[in-house]
Amino acid sequence: MNSNQAIQAYKASQQLNQNPRDVLTAVHEELYRSISSAKYAHEQNALDQMCAHLAKGVRILTVLATTLNFSAVGGDGERLRQYYLRLLNLLNRNEKIANRASSYQQAIDMLQPLCREFRKIE
16 A cells, blocks of 8 residues: 555545544654654664664554554555555564665655645645
8 A cells, every 4th residue: 555545545534523633643743753763863873762763653553553443444444554554564674774774764755645645634
């Protein structure tokens, strides 16, 4: 699932009122910040900071992937669940150090359009 499909899944759900949408917007923006900060810390070879930011991102994704009622919106929900699992996979890869920045960038690239779309919907 790509970010366009995730955006469509949220639009199609029509299940969110303003308050939960605001919460989801804030959660996704925090997730974006966590991954961006992990990437930056990795590039600076600040591994303790990288791990702290990465752990925060993984916690956020784990909560999103395990607590949202994806079945309430059918196929769109399943695509959204797959989107979160893909992001989680990117963060949990056991890669060589040189490839980690690439995984972080892929996750950032996936999240960026979704975060922008959340801001447009408000």
